[in-house]
Amino acid sequence: MSVRFCQSCVLPDSRPGIEIGADGVCNACKGHSDNRSSIDWAGRGQALERLFRGAKARKAAYDCIVPVSGGKDSFWQVAKCLEMDMKVLAVTWRSPGRNALGQANLDRLVALGVDHIDFSIDPSVEARFMKKTLIETGSSAVPMHLAIFAIPMRIAVQMRVPLIVWGESPFMEYGGQKGDSDLDLLNHAWLKRHGILQGREALDWAGDELTTAELAAYCPPAEEEFRQAQVRSIFMGYYLQWDPAESLRVAEANGFRRRPEGPKIGLYDYADIDCDFISVHHWFKWPKFGFTRLFDNLALEIRNGRMSRDEALAIIGRLGDQRPDADIARACDFMGLSAAEFAALEEKFRDHDVWTARDGRWIIDGFPVESRDWPAVPMERAA
Structure with missing residues (x-):
């Protein structure tokens, strides 16, 4: 199966719930632009x-x-x-x-x-x-x-x-x-x-x-x-209209504090910061579906008019897959899993309809970012 990426945002049709029409635009973008403009x-x-x-x-x-x-x-x-x-x-x-x-x-x-x-x-x-x-x-x-x-x-x-x-x-x-x-x-x-x-x-x-x-x-x-x-x-x-920027403004006015070290996974230094295990859940979107938490965040920024698609793709290229190694180690310790067992699970759930084996690496055909180092995953490392 060839993965298609929305030409308006950056989400792939491998993401559950996302469908991309003949015009190259996903249903989430259409729902945001069409439905919201007509909502009373x-x-x-x-x-x-x-x-x-x-x-x-x-x-x-x-x-x-x-x-x-x-x-x-x-x-x-x-x-x-x-x-x-x-x-x-x-x-x-x-x-x-x-x-x-x-x-x-x-x-x-x-x-x-x-x-x-x-x-x-x-x-x-x-x-x-x-x-x-x-x-x-x-x-x-x-x-x-x-x-x-x-x-x-x-x-x-x-x-x-x-x-x-x-x-x-x-x-x-x-x-x-x-x-x-x-x-x-x-x-x-x-x-x-x-x-x-x-x-x-x-x-x-x-x-x-x-x-x-x-x-x-x-x-x-x-x-x-x-x-x-x-x-x-x-x-x-x-x-009420849902906008991460507005909810952040209200939260900070009422005492909320961001993560001082910057984003853990994704784009925001204020999201997914209260728990050290949630990033492990988000990480598995990568082998399973070929996108990361970052894609979700960037899609919202694009739909809310704060970023262009080209700017979003540049951020994806710069930040890479954001594998949360420290949180993975904490979660594995809590669950009683070894690093090798966790790596085996990553490969167990790699979707071969999304990822293609080529020249000793896993790649995603049609990935919207050209990068030397990713999204290709060396198969010997994966194994």
């Missing part, structure tokens, strides 16, 4: 206000739950909810890879004036679960995403909180499946059809390594239970 943002803002008024009318202990990590988007979500006079319960799945900067930013977020639940899962369970999903699917982040979604949903049901306010709408920002019409909702139907969970529920992972009891924290409430509790679970990015 004032009307959607008013709809959000009505949702918030309805939630407050329920007179629960909290008007809404905001799932937070301590990143810039969390600050933006919380600040917006507080600005609209919502009583917020912030809920966090505590990553076993949380670092000092992540903790400091989370502390500053809570200091904005919210109650907060910091939910930890047994680290031995997390380690075994991460290792299992990495070996079977090439993603160490399946447990993370299961927990991020399930924990706030369960707490909302148990505490009768009427509304959960998530951040960006992934389909609107990155493209998605045809038929994704409920772009505002993160519910059971959304969880079932979106690829980040590998098409499996938490209990599907039970077996010799993990018991059903150990996986309980990763399970959302039953769909009927969620419906009976009358919890609404929305993407704020559907109702």
Whole structure:
């Protein structure tokens, strides 16, 4: 299979959810330029206000739950909810890879004036679960995403909180499946059809390594239970225009701090900085799909008019694949994997429809950047 790269941004059609038309432009770019220009943002803002008024009318202990990590988007979500006079319960799945900067930013977020639940899962369970999903699917982040979604949903049901306010709408920002019409909702139907969970529920992972009891924290409430509790679970990015630059401005005005060493992976020194394991998840996009976190970031910059495609390609050529060696070592130590075992997994999940073996190297035909050193990967190193 020949990989095609969008001629408007830089994303390949090997990225899940991306389709490139005959005009060479991907569906995410078309959705951004066509749909957003016709969206009645004032009307959607008013709809959000009505949702918030309805939630407050329920007179629960909290008007809404905001799932937070301590990143810039969390600050933006919380600040917006507080600005609209919502009583917020912030809920966090505590990553076993949380670092000092992540903790400091989370502390500053809570200091904005919210109650907060910091939910930890047994680290031995997390380690075994991460290792299992990495070996079977090439993603160490399946447990993370299961927990991020399930924990706030369960707490909302148990505490009768009427509304959960998530951040960006992934389909609107990155493209998605045809038929994704409920772009505002993160519910059971959304969880079932979106690829980040590998098409499996938490209990599907039970077996010799993990018991059903150990996986309980990763399970959302039953769909009927969620419906009976009358919890609404929305993407704020559907109702308010989502822009990383604006959310960063709001976050920094409220105490958020960037990574002083610069970007860890990708373009931004303010993204994916709270956890030392998330970069390992992003890294596997490279062998599996032939793009990196950097491509996602640059695509957003192009769509928001802050960068040309040529400028983005120059940055890709300069930064290379950004293999996060230090974080890989930390994650391997946590999971109990050797460096050789990790390297073998990189090759296990290399997609041969994306990568072509030629002259002793793996290459990507049609890659939009001409570079002497990459994206070619020496096969002897890969082995």
